[in-house]
Structures are given as C-alpha cells and as structure tokens.
Amino acid sequence: MAFMQRALLAGIAIGLILPFLGVFVSMRRMAFFGDGIAHASLAGIALGIVTGANPFWGALAVGIAFGIGVYALEHKTNLSSDVVIGVLFTSGLALGVVLMSFQHGYQPDLITFLFGNILAISQTDMLVIAGLAAVIFSVLFWYARHFTMIAFDRETAWTSGMNTELLNLLFYILLSVTIVLGVKLLGIILVSALLIIPAAIGKLLAPSFIGLVTLSIIAGEFAIGIGLLISYYLDIPSGSTIILTGSGMLILAVLGRSIVRKIL
Amino acid sequence: MENAIEVTNVAFAYTSSLVVQEVSFCVETGAVTAIIGPNGSGKTTLLKLLLGILKPQKGTISVFGKQPKEARNFIGYVPQKFSFDRTFPLTVWEFLKFSHFECPSQKIEEYLNFFGMAQAKTALVGSLSGGQLQRVLLVRAMIHDPKILYLDEPSAGIDVGGEQTFYELVDRLHKQYKNTIVMVSHELDVVFHFATQVICLNKKLLCEGAPRDVLTPELLEQIFGMGATLYHHASLR
Numbered sequence: 001m002a003f004m005q006r007a008l009l010a011g012i013a014i015g016l017i018l019p020f021l022g023v024f025v026s027m028r029r030m031a032f033f034g035d036g037i038a039h040a041s042l043a044g045i046a047l048g049i050v051t052g053a054n055p056f057w058g059a060l061a062v063g064i065a066f067g068i069g070v071y072a073l074e075h076k077t078n079l080s081s082d083v084v085i086g087v088l089f090t091s092g093l094a095l096g097v098v099l100m101s102f103q104h105g106y107q108p109d110l111i112t113f114l115f116g117n118i119l120a121i122s123q124t125d126m127l128v129i130a131g132l133a134a135v136i137f138s139v140l141f142w143y144a145r146h147f148t149m150i151a152f153d154r155e156t157a158w159t160s161g162m163n164t165e166l167l168n169l170l171f172y173i174l175l176s177v178t179i180v181l182g183v184k185l186l187g188i189i190l191v192s193a194l195l196i197i198p199a200a201i202g203k204l205l206a207p208s209f210i211g212l213v214t215l216s217i218i219a220g221e222f223a224i225g226i227g228l229l230i231s232y233y234l235d236i237p238s239g240s241t242i243i244l245t246g247s248g249m250l251i252l253a254v255l256g257r258s259i260v261r262k263i264l
Numbered sequence: 265m266e267n268a269i270e271v272t273n274v275a276f277a278y279t280s281s282l283v284v285q286e287v288s289f290c291v292e293t294g295a296v297t298a299i300i301g302p303n304g305s306g307k308t309t310l311l312k313l314l315l316g317i318l319k320p321q322k323g324t325i326s327v328f329g330k331q332p333k334e335a336r337n338f339i340g341y342v343p344q345k346f347s348f349d350r351t352f353p354l355t356v357w358e359f360l361k362f363s364h365f366e367c368p369s370q371k372i373e374e375y376l377n378f379f380g381m382a383q384a385k386t387a388l389v390g391s392l393s394g395g396q397l398q399r400v401l402l403v404r405a406m407i408h409d410p411k412i413l414y415l416d417e418p419s420a421g422i423d424v425g426g427e428q429t430f431y432e433l434v435d436r437l438h439k440q441y442k443n444t445i446v447m448v449s450h451e452l453d454v455v456f457h458f459a460t461q462v463i464c465l466n467k468k469l470l471c472e473g474a475p476r477d478v479l480t481p482e483l484l485e486q487i488f489g490m491g492a493t494l495y496h497h498a499s500l501r
Binding site (some may be wrong): 027029045123145148149152153155156157159160161203204207209210211212 | 317337343346348361386404
C-alpha cells in the first residue's frame with residue numbers, strides 16, 4: 001500500500017495547484033498553452049532518456065524554457081500567442097521524437113510520461129512534487145489577486161500599480177512547472193484536462209471568485225482521490241481514470257445546475 | 265497654482281506615422297480638462313501616454329514632478345472599453361478589493377455609497393449594466409484617493425439616462441474631492457458645461473484654453489472639419 005500512499009500524497013499536491021492555475025488559464029482562454037508545454041516537454045524527457053539523466057529534470061528545464069520562450073516571442077514579435085505556442089509545441093515534440101530515435105528498444109520511461117503513472121511515483125518524486133507544489137501554491141495564493149486583475153483587464157491592472165509584465169512571466173513559469181509536475185502523474189496527453197475540468201466545474205457552480213478557486217480545488221482533489229481508488233480496485237490506468245472521474249463530475253455539475261435553475 | 269501635469273514636445277508613433285506630434289500643454293491642479301478631437305486624432309493615445317501605458321518617443325511628461333509610470337499611485341483611470349469575460353464569477357467587492365488590496369474596506373464602502381452602488385457589492389461584475397459598470401469602475405479608480413482621475417470617453421456605451429447620472433456623479437465627485445480630472449470626450453456640450461480647460465487635438469495641438477474661448481463655431485470647424493456646433497445634451501437640460 002506504500003505506493004498508494006505516495007500516489008495519494010502526490011495527487012493531493014497536484015490537485016491543489018493544477019485546478020488553481022486552471023482558473024486563470026480558463027479566464028485567459030489559454031488552455032492551448034497547457035497542451036503546448038506538456039507536448040514540448042517530450043524533448044526534455046527524451047534528452048534525459050538518451051543521456052541517462054532523470055527525464056523529469058529534462059522535462060522541467062524544457063517546460064520552463066518553453067514558458068519563457070512563449071513570453072519572449074509574444075513580446076518581441078507581432079506573432080499571436082497561439083501561433084507562438086503552436087510553433088514551440090510542435091518543435092519540442094519533433095525534437096523529442098528525433099532524440100528518441102537514437103535510443104533503441106522499449107522505453108518504459110517514455111510510456112510513463114506519455115500516459116502518466118501515478119502509481120509509479122517514487123519517494124523522491126513524491127517529495128519533489130510536494131515541495132514544488134507547496135512553493136507554487138504559496139506564490140499563487142500571494143499573487144492570486146494580481147493574476148485575477150491581469151486576466152480581467154491588463155491595462156487597468158497596470159494602472160493599479162501592478163508590474164504586469166513581470167507577473168505575466170511569473171505566471172508562465174508557474175504554469176510550466178505545474179504542467180511538468182502533472183505530466184509525471186497524468187501524462188503528456190492527459191495533463192491539461194486536470195487544468196481545465198475542475199475550473200469548469202467551479203465556474204458552473206461558484207457564486208464568487210473565492211468560491212470558484214475553492215470549488216475548483218475541491219473538484220480537482222475529488223477527481224484525483226476517487227479516480228485513484230477506482231483505478232486501484234478495478235485495476236485500470238490511473239491517469240485516465242482520474243480524468244474520466246473529473247469528466248463525470250463535470251457532467252453531474254451541468255445537470256445539477258440545470259435542475260436547480262428549473263426548480264428556482 | 266501648481267501644475268498637476270506638464271507635457272512638453274511629446275511625439276508618438278505606433279508604426280511610422282506620428283499619431284501625436286509635438287504636443288505641449290499643462291494641466292493645473294484641480295482643473296477639469298477635456299481632450300477633444302475627431303476620431304483618430306490621437307486622444308486615447310495621448311491619454312495612454314499620460315497614464316504611462318505608452319512611452320513617448322520624443323518629449324517629456326511629468327505628473328506631479330514624476331514620470332507617469334512612477335506616478336501610478338496618484339492616478340485613477342476609467343477606461344473607454346473594459347473588455348473582460350462576463351461569464352466569470354467575480355463579485356463587485358472582490359473586483360474592488362483585488363484592485364487595491366491595501367485599501368480599507370470602510371473606504372470601499374464609502375465610495376460604493378457615494379456612487380449609489382452599495383447594494384451591488386455582492387453582484388457579479390459580469391451581470392452589471394453599462395452604467396453600473398462605469399460607476400463601479402469609478403469606485404475602483406477613486407478608492408485609493410488619487411490626485412488625478414483619467415476618464416476615457418466615460419459615457420461610451422451608456423444609455424442617455426445612465427449618461428446623465430454618470431456626469432452628475434463626476435460633477436459631485438469633483439466638487440467633493442477636488443481631484444484633477446482629465447477626460448477624453450466627444451460630447452462637446454458636456455465638455456462645455458463641466459470642463460475648465462479644453463485641449464483640442466488632431467495629432468497636433470490645435471488649440472487650448474477655457475471652453476468659452478475654444479468651443480467657438482470657427483474653431484470647431486477647424487477641429488472637426490465640418491460645421492460642428494454645440495448640441496444640447498440630455499444630461500444638461
């Protein structure tokens with residue numbers, strides 16, 4: 001059961017930060033950014049596998065570089081955000097595939113990162129995830145009002161005295177690190193779902209912004225906890241089960257909201 | 265009287281052609297200054313230069329002796345367009361508190377009362393009408409006691425009734441708090457009645473002075489390029 005405890009602790013840590021950031025991602029309509037970082041991180045994973053280093057650190061380095069790269073290209077060129085993300089996303093993915101071609105044979109690490117394996121979290125992984133999640137959550141908590149105002153209207157946030165450029169860069173880096181942490185658990189392909197689904201549930205049900213953040217985090221934690229238990233007892237892939245649990249919760253939220261509106 | 269704003273030979277271009285050309289003027293502390301001009305005359309660009317959102321390529325701007333970027337604590341700003349996702353659950357109270365976290369709740373309550381929005385503090389920002397949203401933006405601009413209030417076409421998108429209430433509030437605000445107000449406006453009648461100084465812009469500074477001296481048929485024709493006259497605005501009847 002030790003692996004289950006590690007999975008649960010890492011899941012709780014990720015469940016705090018992915019939905020929290022997802023609120024701002026949803027406000028700013030930048031879900032593609034999450035997908036972009038996740039896919040581009042394949043280059044870092046492949047670099048780690050080829051060089052014999054820990055693929056997680058490679059993914060983290062590439063994820064942060066991606067975030068800074070998107071920020072820099074958005075500011076230094078007239079290219080739109082989705083074009084910049086699209087270019088870096090596919091380039092990272094392509095580089096990852098080329099690097100992987102130098103490594104022959106079955107690559108269990110690669111499969112783990114593609115689809116995630118929360119049950120394969122080691123003690124070290126868990127400590128790294130919990131530590132980084134604690135730092136990210138603290139920063140998010142401190143700067144939540146800044147990120148909210150910037151997402152709402154950047155110009156008026158600036159005139160309120162906020163350093164919008166620096167805060168934007170900080171947001172991109174936090175998002176990049178969080179996505180890479182999530183990749184370890186849920187995989188490149190599925191991670192952005194846990195960024196979007198809890199925030200969508202929160203948005204359907206919350207009466208205020210504080211309610212939105214709280215409900216999103218609760219929804220994220222529920223999806224991870226229930227998903228993990230179902231995957232354990234049914235012996236099915238954990239990452240996919242977590243996402244399907246979240247999707248089920250979203251459907252219930254939509255139905256519940258419609259019923260309440262009809263009654264009222 | 266001390267100048268709140270000093271603009272000296274300011275020029276700005278987004279690409280190659282200048283949008284603001286060699287503009288110089290001063291705004292006295294406590295004045296209500298209106299910037300007028302036809303569409304595309306550089307009014308909003310000039311306001312963004314005053315706010316420090318844009319940097320002049322030539323010339324200097326001083327706001328109470330500081331560069332605009334360093335003077336942000338002194339200013340309040342109501343934008344022309346406040347584009348945001350209206351489906352997002354952010355209450356009026358959260359919006360105001362998040363904008364100026366250090367501002368005591370009592371002060372926010374005071375301004376909400378002043379602008380007649382006390383009942384709306386738990387309402388979602390996205391559910392407000394155009395007039396209500398402008399009043400909330402005015403509260404947001406005022407809660408940190410700015411020395412200067414910038415208004416960019418503040419009544420755009422508000423119906424006639426809402427406009428009337430809005431300008432009455434701005435007038436009351438000025439009388440009570442004595443802020444310097446700089447507003448971009450295309451409503452000449454409002455400018456005539458409320459402003460103490462008018463700045464006429466069409467990329468260059470065309471004229472500057474008291475409304476009675478500036479808003480003459482001859483000068484209006486020069487500014488707007490046709491037979492423009494003052495009309496009797498519903499809010500001033």
